[in-house]
Amino acid sequence: MILVTGGAGYIGSHIVRQLCLKNEKVLVVDNLSKGHKKAVDIRAKLIVGDFGDENLLLEIFKKYDIKAVIHMAAQSLVGESMSQPEKYFEENISKTLSLLKVMLKANVKKMVFSSTAAVYGEPEKWPITEDFPQKPTNVYGYSKLVIEQCLEWYRQIHGFNYVSLRYFNAAGADPSGDIGEDHNPETHLIPLIFKVILGEQEELTVFGTDYPTPDGTCIRDYIHVNDLAEAHILALNKLNKDESGVYNLGNQKGFSVKEIIKVAEEVTGVKVKVRYGQRRPGDPAVLVASSEKIQKELNFTPKFGDIKTIVQTAWEWHKNNPRGYDR
Ligand SMILES: NC(=O)c1ccc[n+]([C@@H]2O[C@H](COP(=O)([O-])OP(=O)(O)OC[C@H]3O[C@@H](n4cnc5c(N)ncnc54)[C@H](O)[C@@H]3O)[C@@H](O)[C@H]2O)c1
Numbered sequence: 001m002i003l004v005t006g007g008a009g010y011i012g013s014h015i016v017r018q019l020c021l022k023n024e025k026v027l028v029v030d031n032l033s034k035g036h037k038k039a040v041d042i043r044a045k046l047i048v049g050d051f052g053d054e055n056l057l058l059e060i061f062k063k064y065d066i067k068a069v070i071h072m073a074a075q076s077l078v079g080e081s082m083s084q085p086e087k088y089f090e091e092n093i094s095k096t097l098s099l100l101k102v103m104l105k106a107n108v109k110k111m112v113f114s115s116t117a118a119v120y121g122e123p124e125k126w127p128i129t130e131d132f133p134q135k136p137t138n139v140y141g142y143s144k145l146v147i148e149q150c151l152e153w154y155r156q157i158h159g160f161n162y163v164s165l166r167y168f169n170a171a172g173a174d175p176s177g178d179i180g181e182d183h184n185p186e187t188h189l190i191p192l193i194f195k196v197i198l199g200e201q202e203e204l205t206v207f208g209t210d211y212p213t214p215d216g217t218c219i220r221d222y223i224h225v226n227d228l229a230e231a232h233i234l235a236l237n238k239l240n241k242d243e244s245g246v247y248n249l250g251n252q253k254g255f256s257v258k259e260i261i262k263v264a265e266e267v268t269g270v271k272v273k274v275r276y277g278q279r280r281p282g283d284p285a286v287l288v289a290s291s292e293k294i295q296k297e298l299n300f301t302p303k304f305g306d307i308k309t310i311v312q313t314a315w316e317w318h319k320n321n322p323r324g325y326d327r
C-alpha cells in the first residue's frame with residue numbers, strides 16, 4: 001500500500017487517481033484544510049487527519065502494510081511564507097520530521113517528496129539543471145530545501161531512499177473532468193484567468209511588466225498535473241530498486257504571463273480583462289526547467305506537453321465546475 005499525504009489536494013488527487021488506475025492500493029492522509037473529500041478516488045482509503053500527528057501515524061503504520069510514502073501535504077503559498085514563516089517551519093519542516101521519525105520506527109524507508117523550483121531562488125540562467133545553486137528567496141522554498149537535505153542525511157545514515165521531485169508550475173486537469181484545481185483562496189495564474197473569464201472576478205492583475213523578458217512579464221514552465229502524477233509512479237519504481245535521486249519536473253519551455261493569457265483567450269474565445277500591476281514580491285523573472293535528467297534516468301515522457309492542451313484541460317474543469325468541488 002502507498003501512503004499519500006495531501007492526497008485530497010490538487011496534485012495529490014491526480015496522483016491518487018493514477019495510482020488507482022495502476023491497481024495500487026492507496027491510503028490518503030489529509031486534514032482537508034485545503035483539499036476536498038470529493039477529489040479522492042473512491043478506490044483509495046481516506047483518513048482525515050494531520051500528517052504531523054505521530055500517534056495517528058504510528059497507528060496507520062501498524063495497521064497497514066505501507067511500502068512507501070508520497071509526501072505531498074504542505075503549505076505552499078510563497079507570499080504567505082514571507083509574512084508567516086513560522087507556519088512554514090511548523091507545517092513543512094517540523095511535521096515532515098515527525099513523519100520521517102515514525103517512518104524510521106516503522107522501518108518504512110522510501111519517500112517521494114514534493115519539492116519545488118522555488119529551491120533555486122533567482123537563477124542566473126536557464127534551463128535550470130539540478131546542480132544549479134539552491135538559494136531560495138522565500139521561506140516556502142527554504143522549507144522544501146531543508147527537507148531535501150534531511151532526506152539525503154537519512155539516506156547516508158539510515159539507508160533511507162528518497163526521490164525529491166522539484167516541480168515547476170503544475171497546471172491543467174484530468175481529462176475525465178472529474179478532478180481539477182480548486183484552491184481557496186486561489187493564487188495561481190491559470191485558474192485566476194478562468195475566474196475572470198467566468199465572471200467571478202472582474203479582472204486579472206498581471207504582476208509586473210518590467211521584468212527582463214521579451215514582453216516584460218514573468219516566464220514560467222507549466223507542466224500538466226497528470227504528467228506530474230506519472231513521474232511519481234516512475235519515482236516509486238526507482239525507490240523499489242533501492243535508489244534515490246533529485247529531479248526537476250517541467251516541460252523545458254517557458255511562457256510569459258501575457259502568452260498564457262493569450263492561450264486562454266484562444267482556448268475559450270473570450271477576451272480577458274487585464275490590469276497591469278506591480279511585481280509580486282519574491283517572483284523570479286524566469287523559471288524554466290531542464291528535465292533531461294528525469295527523461296534519461298527515469299524514462300519520463302510528458303504526454304500533455306503542449307501548452308494549449310494544458311490550458312484546455314484546465315478550462316474544461318473550470319467551465320464545468322465553476323464553483324469547484326462545492327457544486
Ligand atoms: N501547485 C504547484 O504548482 C506546485 C509547484 C511546486 C511544488 N508543489 C508542491 O506540491 C504539493 C501539492 O501542491 P498542491 O498545489 O496540490 O497543494 P494543495 O494545497 O492543493 O494540496 C495540499 C494538500 O495537503 C493537505 N494538507 C496540508 N497540510 C496538512 C496537514 N498538516 N496534514 C494533512 N494534510 C494536510 C491539504 O488539505 C491539501 O489537500 C505541495 O507540497 C506543494 O508545495 C506544488
Ligand SMILES: O=c1ccn([C@@H]2O[C@H](COP(=O)(O)OP(=O)(O)O[C@H]3O[C@H](CO)[C@@H](O)[C@H](O)[C@H]3O)[C@@H](O)[C@H]2O)c(=O)[nH]1
Binds near residue numbers: 208218
Ligand atoms: O494574479 C496573478 C497570479 C500570478 N501571476 C503571475 O503568473 C506567474 C505564475 O504564478 P503562479 O501561478 O502563482 O505560480 P508561481 O508563483 O510561479 O508558483 C508555482 O510554481 C512554483 C514553481 O515554479 C511553485 O514553487 C509554487 O508552489 C507554485 O505555486 C507568476 O509570474 C506570477 O507573478 C500574475 O501575474 N497574476
